[in-house]
Amino acid sequence: MKPQKLKKGDKIAIVSLSRGLLGMPFCKHQLDIAIKRLEEFGLVPVLMPNTLKDMKYLEEHPEARASDLKEAFMDKNIKAIITAIGGIDTYKTIPYLMEDEEFKKAVKENPKIFTGYSDTTNNHLMLNKLGLSTFYGPCILVDLAELDKDMLPYTKETFLKFFENEKSYEITSSPVWYMERENFGPEEIGKPRETHKETHGFETLNGKGTVTGKLYGGCLESIYDAYTGISSKDIPIIYEKYSILPTEEEWKEKILFIETSDEKPTPDKLKEMLIELKKQKVLSLVKGIIVGKPQDEKYYDEYKKVYKEVFKDLNTPVLFNVNFGHSTPRCLLPYDAKATIDYDNGKITIDNYLK
Numbered sequence: 001m002k003p004q005k006l007k008k009g010d011k012i013a014i015v016s017l018s019r020g021l022l023g024m025p026f027c028k029h030q031l032d033i034a035i036k037r038l039e040e041f042g043l044v045p046v047l048m049p050n051t052l053k054d055m056k057y058l059e060e061h062p063e064a065r066a067s068d069l070k071e072a073f074m075d076k077n078i079k080a081i082i083t084a085i086g087g088i089d090t091y092k093t094i095p096y097l098m099e100d101e102e103f104k105k106a107v108k109e110n111p112k113i114f115t116g117y118s119d120t121t122n123n124h125l126m127l128n129k130l131g132l133s134t135f136y137g138p139c140i141l142v143d144l145a146e147l148d149k150d151m152l153p154y155t156k157e158t159f160l161k162f163f164e165n166e167k168s169y170e171i172t173s174s175p176v177w178y179m180e181r182e183n184f185g186p187e188e189i190g191k192p193r194e195t196h197k198e199t200h201g202f203e204t205l206n207g208k209g210t211v212t213g214k215l216y217g218g219c220l221e222s223i224y225d226a227y228t229g230i231s232s233k234d235i236p237i238i239y240e241k242y243s244i245l246p247t248e249e250e251w252k253e254k255i256l257f258i259e260t261s262d263e264k265p266t267p268d269k270l271k272e273m274l275i276e277l278k279k280q281k282v283l284s285l286v287k288g289i290i291v292g293k294p295q296d297e298k299y300y301d302e303y304k305k306v307y308k309e310v311f312k313d314l315n316t317p318v319l320f321n322v323n324f325g326h327s328t329p330r331c332l333l334p335y336d337a338k339a340t341i342d343y344d345n346g347k348i349t350i351d352n353y354l355k
Helices: 025-040 055-060 062-074 090-098 101-109 118-129 140-144 153-163 220-228 234-241 267-279 300-311
Strands: 011-015 044-047 078-083 113-116 168-171 176-178 195-197 203-206 210-219 254-259 288-292 318-322 338-342 347-351
Touching: 011 062, 025 044, 025 140, 055 062, 062 078, 062 090, 062 101, 078 140, 090 101, 090 118, 090 234, 113 118, 118 210, 118 220, 140 153, 203 300, 210 220, 210 288, 220 234, 220 254, 220 267, 267 300, 288 300, 300 318
Parallel strands: 011 044, 011 078, 078 113, 210 254, 254 288, 288 318
Antiparallel strands: 168 347, 176 195, 203 318, 210 338, 338 347
């Protein structure tokens, strides 16, 4: 199910499905910036009842986070949902939602744009299971609340895709990349990020040729957790109970996109996570792989070596250094959209991502 494109005057719900940062006093200036920017796009921001609850409350009440997502889907006047930020325990919302027939019916009857990244991977995969095409893309605190005088140009262009209905578009490498800010305080308002010229572009690390498939993926740590339960033994149990992950046959239709978090896992940890996906046959079943740019280019060359080593006995093609996820700026990857990846020329084309 593909949502409709946005138009001026549409309502957009803001939800805190993981960390309750948005409601903390030290984030007030960022919330104000994000609200203003959404209004400048012609949208009407709607703060759900628990969105601005504090970190402690939301950590202790995943049912409140789930309730906000349900309410946003049930409101037919809300046309899009954007997450505040990621976190570490979004998986806790899944049982409340997957046991709620009213919620599942609302998702199917009121398909709408849902965007976010990082730990929001858990919500994306749950909604994908329910048949909704969502978007691994911008969130409030990192993108709409960018402290510079405007959103980062590449990311702003990404957000504008929600207002368009192109039959196809190409994802190109950003000409620049940005270091993550060390400080997000109000004294940083108007200050540009440290900027670097992109010197690598998209790099093919394994395989060749052109493949077409359905986009699926997210933050590598989240997907790894779904199989192993490293951060919580409950995660694989929840994923198995609700059959969240694709079947073997479904994996064969996918182009997997994966990226590493702002924790910047060591090359050894990256290898451990990839080996697990290899053991689960995911890496050999999928049609191709797209890998996100490492944040701040940390371990850039070391990560390349890991991917080459893990995939050396596989035919699965791998495209590295794509601007999505925790790298800045970021593009938009629509789940289950038809994607064509030309690994010989480093070209990504997305078809029919909105109705």
